[in-house]
Amino acid sequence: MRILIVDDEEVLRDVLDAVLRREGFDVLSATTGEEALNYLDSSEEIDLVILDVMLPGISGIDTLRAIRIANPTLPVIVITAFSSIDGAIEAMKQGAFHYIPKPFKNEEVILTVNKALEQRRLSHENERLKAELSEKFSYANIIGKSEAMRKIFDLIRQAAPSRSNILIQGESGTGKELVAKAIHHASPRARNAFVTVNSGSLPPELLESSLFGHMKGAFTGAIATKRGLFEVADGGSIFLDEIGNINLETQAKLLRVIQEKEFMRLGSVDTLKVDVRIIAATNADLQKLMADRTFREDLFYRLNVITITLPPLRRRREDIPLLVQHFLQKYSEENRRIVRDVTADAMRVMMDHPWPGNVRELENTIERAVVLCTGDRITPELLPDYLRYPTRTDSPAMVVPQEGISLKDAVSNYERTMILQSLELANGVQKRAAELLQVKPSTLNEMMKRLGIHAKSNAVAEDEVAAVES
Ligand SMILES: Nc1ncnc2c1ncn2[C@@H]1O[C@H](COP(=O)(O)OP(=O)(O)OP(=O)(O)O)[C@@H](O)[C@H]1O
Numbered sequence: 429m430r431i432l433i434v435d436d437e438e439v440l441r442d443v444l445d446a447v448l449r450r451e452g453f454d455v456l457s458a459t460t461g462e463e464a465l466n467y468l469d470s471s472e473e474i475d476l477v478i479l480d481v482m483l484p485g486i487s488g489i490d491t492l493r494a495i496r497i498a499n500p501t502l503p504v505i506v507i508t509a510f511s512s513i514d515g516a517i518e519a520m521k522q523g524a525f526h527y528i529p530k531p532f533k534n535e536e537v538i539l540t541v542n543k544a545l546e547q548r549r550l551s552h553e554n555e556r557l558k559a560e561l562s563e564k565f566s567y568a569n570i571i572g573k574s575e576a577m578r579k580i581f582d583l584i585r586q587a588a589p590s591r592s593n594i595l596i597q598g599e600s601g602t603g604k605e606l607v608a609k610a611i612h613h614a615s616p617r618a619r620n621a622f623v624t625v626n627s628g629s630l631p632p633e634l635l636e637s638s639l640f641g642h643m644k645g646a647f648t649g650a651i652a653t654k655r656g657l658f659e660v661a662d663g664g665s666i667f668l669d670e671i672g673n674i675n676l677e678t679q680a681k682l683l684r685v686i687q688e689k690e691f692m693r694l695g696s697v698d699t700l701k702v703d704v705r706i707i708a709a710t711n712a713d714l715q716k717l718m719a720d721r722t723f724r725e726d727l728f729y730r731l732n733v734i735t736i737t738l739p740p741l742r743r744r745r746e747d748i749p750l751l752v753q754h755f756l757q758k759y760s761e762e763n764r765r766i767v768r769d770v771t772a773d774a775m776r777v778m779m780d781h782p783w784p785g786n787v788r789e790l791e792n793t794i795e796r797a798v799v800l801c802t803g804d805r806i807t808p809e810l811l812p813d814y815l816r817y818p819t820r821t822d823s824p825a826m827v828v829p830q831e832g833i834s835l836k837d838a839v840s841n842y843e844r845t846m847i848l849q850s851l852e853l854a855n856g857v858q859k860r861a862a863e864l865l866q867v868k869p870s871t872l873n874e875m876m877k878r879l880g881i882h883a884k885s886n887a888v889a890e891d892e893v894a895a896v897e898s
């Protein structure tokens with residue numbers, strides 16, 4: 429960090445020079461405003477200016493004004509004679525970061541300098557994040573710059589224009605619905621309907637009648653003829669959410685729509701033709717459902733022409749700061765607040781959390797923090813306790829119950845919790861988990877064997893193929 433001192437008094441310059449150098453700063457000095465402005469015009473990188481208001485030649489205030497015009501984000505700390513309150517007020521009006529009256533204590537200067545530089549660093553960081561957000565790393569409101577998310581963006585771009593059906597997989601809260609909408613809106617079908625069907629929440633008959641429609645009198649309660657969602661979505665896309673919950677009978681009918689592009693309303697014998705693209709989503713393991721024979725293999729292969737597998741948030745932690753910034757903006761606007769950023773401590777808590785509820789959980793966390801926030805930064809106190817004290821809630825209670833407890837079992841339980849957590853933090857990489865626990869990898873391995881914790885040997889490989897096109 430380089431600081432420019434502008435003062436005509438040699439003694440003062442020397443004192444400041446010595447104090448700041450001792451703190452590790454690089455120091456330049458100028459005796460007049462003209463000289464200072466020359467420095468700023470040259471290619472010298474300067475991070476902060478300390479400026480005496482009483483200068484020969486062009487005045488300190490004029491120099492300040494010129495600096496603010498040339499470089500509005502460069503912080504300027506002004507030094508004023510104790511008697512010159514007016515000078516101090518004028519300097520603050522002209523955008524000085526702070527003023528220090530003479531005579532001053534060295535600590536006061538150091539403190540103010542560090543504060544100004546910290547503020548500058550934060551505002552640079554914010555600018556950078558905002559620029560990133562608006563340019564490269566969002567696609568149709570989907571935020572992410574991790575390798576895994578870039579692959580997802582590529583996949584969406586490739587898949588959108590095609591006619592193929594798409595299967596989106598991923599844990600709860602990873603953005604499956606967001607991706608489905610993005611695909612529709614980037615497709616030639618964008619001008620037609622995007623219809624969402626929550627296959628999980630309806631009983632089978634209702635699901636069928638809402639998908640395919642029904643004739644008057646087709647079943648008790650069918651008082652009028654009704655169009656199904658496949659008709660509504662004609663020319664557009666239908667989003668079948670929670671596809672894993674559909675029963676076998678309805679699966680057979682779906683298969684027919686996909687294969688023949690035709691179907692019948694319940695209670696009707698007329699076949700209707702439609703042109704609908706199916707985007708299906710699931711957080712269930714369809715392979716397992718197929719093995720259990722609760723999901724039809726032929727339907728799976730029809731849906732699974734293109735698969736998009738959304739990575740859980742804990743496998744792409746580098747996206748967390750970007751998502752935090754995005755949700756800060758969103759909820760600040762919604763709540764008419766100005767919450768600009770997150771303290772380093774709060775960010776650390778969020779970087780360490782495993783986010784089982786993925787982006788939805790992160791979004792809810794930020795919304796809550798913004799609502800509770802009274803200042804302009806999110807501090808750790810605004811985060812829920814279970815984020816801040818993970819071990820307290822996750823670890824077995826450290827109490828001896830009335831009936832007594834086996835110390836050996838309690839210790840094993842504790843060890844198991846710690847090991848599972850560090851494996852989680854380390855994305856399953858045992859060597860890293862051992863580092864986190866400050867034990868040798870071989871020790872961790874022995875402990876895992878003793879405690880019956882199975883290594884996920886594919887933990888890393890699985891990440892690398894987060895998005896696979898079949
Ligand atoms: N990459 C992302 N960028 C910005 N917002 C996201 C991202 N991923 C998810 N979200 C937001 O998180 C919330 C949950 O996303 P969404 O509903 O798409 O998840 P889902 O995978 O369908 O979850 P579920 O399986 O529980 O239905 C939404 O508010 C969504 O806007």
Ligand SMILES: [Mg+2]
Nearest residue numbers: 601604605669
């Ligand atoms: Mg969803």
